[in-house]
Amino acid sequence: MDDAELATRLVTEAGALAAAMRRGGLGAETKTNVSDIVTAADRAAEAQVVEILRRVRPDDSIVGEEGADHAGTSARTWVIDPIDGTYNFHRGLDWWCSAVALVDGERLVLSAVHHPTSGTTFLGGPGLPSTRDGVRLPALTDRPLSESCATTYLHPPFYDGEVGAAFVRAVTGVATLRMMGSGTMDAMALAQGHSDVIFQHSVPDWDRLPGAAIIRGVGGESRVVSAAGVEWHVAGVPTAVAEVCSALLGE
Template sequence: MSAPDPDDVRLAGDVVRAAGRLAAAMRDEGVEGLAVAEKTSVSDVVTAADHAAEELVAQRLRAERPGDGLLGEEGVDEAGTTGRRWVIDPVDGTYNFLSGLSWWCSALALLDGDELVLGAVYHPHEDALFVGGPGLPTTRDGQRLPQLDDVPLARASAATYFHPAALAGAAGRAFGRATGAVAAVRMLGSGSMDATAVAQGRLGLVFQHSVPTWDELPGAALVRGVGGTTRHEVVDGLDWYAAGAPTAVAEACAALAGR
């Protein structure tokens, strides 16, 4: 795949950093002012910071990339006319964000048709910006990250999420097969942040079922930019997503499917 336009790379980094800094500043002003609302559960929440950060990104992209489509977790949905679409996750890890934990970020991805072009993730706690893609070596603050070591699942630490109440049944059995084959399991609460850890070689892979587009694509781009792989595996009607070291991903998908 050819390298993305450097202006798109610059823009993605600029807007995702601005979104993360805005959200962090709003949190620093006090949780009481964030107008918290539940979405699907007590741990799936949205705040005024999510909405403000998403609108900041959308406004900037409308101004600098008119005609490109937009899709945001908090409601922005514009088709566009160019065939390109920006996917926005203004605060990934909102429950962590509200709880005062550092494992949250702002994330963004660019699609050209169905093709993933690039992803950008900004981690305010470390003031760290990650940018990468299938045709763009992944960097942290402009410094290129090394290619991933390929490791088997038994030697890989996996980040994942599965709601405890859903462990019974076929989905829980698939989850148990995969987690039972890894070296260690981590549930950290932000898919894009988990992907930054994979891209830096700190985790072997991430996997989870029913992952929304905004939770998948920014991190997928970073993982692919360091030689990792991404894959979907449908098991008993559920779409599982995995990203990381190629061997670990293949073995995780086989375990999920019971092969």
Template sequence: MSGHAHDLAADARLAGELVRAAGQFALRMRAEGAAAGGLGSEQKTSVSDIVTAADHAAERMIVERLARERPGDGILAEEGSRATGTSGRTWVIDPVDGTYNFHSGLPWWCSALALVDADDVLLGAVHHPHDDTLFLGGPDLPSTRDGAPLGRVPDLPLAEVCATTYLHYPRATPDIATAFARVAGHAATVRMLGSGSMDAMAIAQGQLGVSFQHTVADWDRLPGAAIIRGAGGEASRIEAAGVVWSVAGSPTAVAEVRDLLADR
């Protein structure tokens, strides 16, 4: 085993421990908050964009352990933790992805992170507390669910798969809405489930076919993209309608989505 492979395997083990601990911690906080009459939340940009005490506490848990175990690495986390490392690598952290679902008592949320270097994403880790399920994978790290290999993402056309997305209609320009409609109109069906990383896990398992969404933050995009790629899928970005779209899933469907967004 090469040094690089050994290091990546060690990073994957650490990543799995981090997201599992954060996800279980957030789940306990939700249960305790519900018993006490509420978690407490703050609105960020809209009623559907909120942050809870669990987001902050789970993020602190991850960041504090990384500071001990990977002190040379950088940190980029959704709730504000930032650190510039010396290694050229950065941990991108979403302590609770799908916070509206989490706060509302819906099960479609997770704890997620990715490790990136200057060139690419190295790995992604996603823990789904509702099922106590751990996903790991990356471009050079075959994707697994609870340690068992995932099959390859089915390579199907857009017309034969369910597309998953999110569009905040009040902030969508006419050009964005038109590009969105071009893609949605060619998919077999469309779902908006509320957690980008969980949507990506469904794609990696062959339950959904492709995701497309514009203006996606790195912490919402990279963990899932890494695991989809580790399962033989594709993930890419394209500028269209004045914004950058992130597209991931079945290679054939990804290519079709890109063409439709670009109106080719």
């Protein structure tokens, strides 16, 4: 089984497990705030992914949102997010997914994302044209920020201060704005041409890399920029990405 096949298996099986557990009813625990939660499905799906990886890729490292941290002997690392959009998942909304990304040293290799509600699976990377259920996605159409649909999220405590000011500078230039609660699913919408740019600060690798790989596989860009004392992930069509980065920096 090659890496692309393995990544696809990991996310489809993790998503199926999570969806089945949700149908049976789930409680949730708060992590850092009322919207940052974890469920038994998050932990069970991550454990399943880890078990498979330890068996079929024993030399690779593993990093997961729910605490998986295995140091392998190769330069490769699997970054896993069993449920991206846990708040949506727990509240019965459909905008959530299971995602994995593979990096080799500093190089982003590929990612796979599965949306259980629709049964749709995405696969792609910088050197692997992105696909939806095996069908190649068309290249993104570049456009300026003023014509772009942006997706983002900003926790209410950050509306004030320098971070809030940087956020306002960026969103002021967009055509329209959406906040839907799953950064990776937002990236999948972008990869299909439904939106144009995504940006958010303090995004961990498991929330950033799966979407970045798929976006780069359709000709988009993904950057990390330091502004207002935090790191912002910005991805999407090249012109809009460049304009968001400049706005965040106050240029």
